[in-house]
Amino acid sequence: MLNDHQPDLAPITRHLRAMFGSRLLIAAVNHLHVFDHLSDGPLSITQLSERIQLQERPAMVLFPALCAMDLLSYTDGLLAITDLGRYLVQAQTPNLTGYVGLEKDDAGVIEMVNRLKNDGPLDASQGISFVKEGEGPSPMDDLELARSLTLGLSGRARRLSPIVAANLSRREGHLLDVAGGTGFYTYEWLLKNPSSTATILDRPAVLSVAAELLDELVKSDRAGAATLRDRVTFLPGDMLTDALPQTDLLLAASLFHDWPTPTCQMLANRFAASLRPGGELWVHDAFLNDTLDGPLAVTDYSAQLFWGTKGRAYSRAEYRRWFVEAGLEPTTENIPTQMDYGLIWARKPAL
Numbered sequence: 001m002l003n004d005h006q007p008d009l010a011p012i013t014r015h016l017r018a019m020f021g022s023r024l025l026i027a028a029v030n031h032l033h034v035f036d037h038l039s040d041g042p043l044s045i046t047q048l049s050e051r052i053q054l055q056e057r058p059a060m061v062l063f064p065a066l067c068a069m070d071l072l073s074y075t076d077g078l079l080a081i082t083d084l085g086r087y088l089v090q091a092q093t094p095n096l097t098g099y100v101g102l103e104k105d106d107a108g109v110i111e112m113v114n115r116l117k118n119d120g121p122l123d124a125s126q127g128i129s130f131v132k133e134g135e136g137p138s139p140m141d142d143l144e145l146a147r148s149l150t151l152g153l154s155g156r157a158r159r160l161s162p163i164v165a166a167n168l169s170r171r172e173g174h175l176l177d178v179a180g181g182t183g184f185y186t187y188e189w190l191l192k193n194p195s196s197t198a199t200i201l202d203r204p205a206v207l208s209v210a211a212e213l214l215d216e217l218v219k220s221d222r223a224g225a226a227t228l229r230d231r232v233t234f235l236p237g238d239m240l241t242d243a244l245p246q247t248d249l250l251l252a253a254s255l256f257h258d259w260p261t262p263t264c265q266m267l268a269n270r271f272a273a274s275l276r277p278g279g280e281l282w283v284h285d286a287f288l289n290d291t292l293d294g295p296l297a298v299t300d301y302s303a304q305l306f307w308g309t310k311g312r313a314y315s316r317a318e319y320r321r322w323f324v325e326a327g328l329e330p331t332t333e334n335i336p337t338q339m340d341y342g343l344i345w346a347r348k349p350a351l
């Protein structure tokens with residue numbers, strides 16, 4: 001476990017991600033004119049999305065962010081301008097549209113507007129970070145890029161994995177860590193479950209980094225580390241298409257948030273099928289409020305995910321709907337970890 005003297009590192013990631021939230025704000029005010037569209041009265045998400053021509057993913061990134069900033073409210077299925085948001089309507093005097101607009105030509109803002117309108121970058125010919133889908137190129141299959149992206153996540157994984165491992169079920173059995181990246185979540189869980197085994201599934205280039213990190217750990221003086229090598233299997237593959245091994249626990253850490261909604265449902269179905277009766281699907285991620293109006297740290301993160309991947313942040317209610325559709329029984333537990341992350345889980349009914 002982390003000792004009490006180690007701070008939650010959330011302030012660092014919040015400051016990092018605020019940049020993406022700022023871009024959303026300026027895009028909404030000066031390019032998409034969200035507040036002017038709402039100035040005659042509330043609209044549903046679908047109505048407003050149609051007016052400003054946003055598809056589902058960008059809409060579900062932008063509107064929750066503006067709610068989290070207290071500029072819009074979302075009640076009874078309607079988006080409305082708040083008292084604060086009124087000061088972003090051009091017809092209101094005074095207003096701050098001109099002041100916010102001093103930044104409207106910033107390159108990051110212009111690119112955010114393009115990505116919002118296009119539901120992603122205009123040119124994705126080199127692939128998208130953290131995702132491998134179909135036959136096209138993926139940075140996760142490029143030795144250098146896969147290494148730098150995986151090592152880029154390693155500090156977060158090192159820090160959060162002991163907390164996650166302490167909260168996952170303790171049981172004798174098998175853990176399947178899908179899209180396991182560095183493998184730290186698996187290594188920490190195995191250290192706490194000395195009779196268990198695990199499989200880490202990811203792209204081959206990522207798994208070679210995970211194997212190096214395991215070597216380091218095995219050579220360290222951590223109690224039990226020497227047993228890890230025989231208990232971990234590295235499984236190179238494609239989680240979207242390859243057969244998944246049967247397992248007792250399946251961990252999806254920072255996984256769903258890289259993918260659009262239909263892919264998330266498909267993944268939930270595949271993961272449910274790979275669980276043995278009584279098995280558990282665990283998700284470690286940052287969750288939107290079920291009311292889709294924050295929290296700000298997560299709407300900023302959602303903007304960053306929207307920018308860099310095919311996904312966004314989802315609410316626990318969205319995950320639980322996928323779980324039910326996949327035949328799983330969601331629990332009501334919401335377990336916070338750190339860095340604005342948390343755990344939720346669902347059970348596969350016993351036979």
Ligand SMILES: C[S@@+](CC[C@H](N)C(=O)[O-])C[C@H]1O[C@@H](n2cnc3c(N)ncnc32)[C@H](O)[C@@H]1O
Nearest residue numbers: 130131132140157179180181202238239253254
């Ligand atoms: C954001 S990282 C999360 C890594 C790790 N679970 C963590 O929390 O640090 C997403 C991972 O998904 C993997 N991935 C993407 N598409 C995949 C696919 N089709 N099959 C298997 N792994 C995939 C990437 O290689 C990457 O390691």
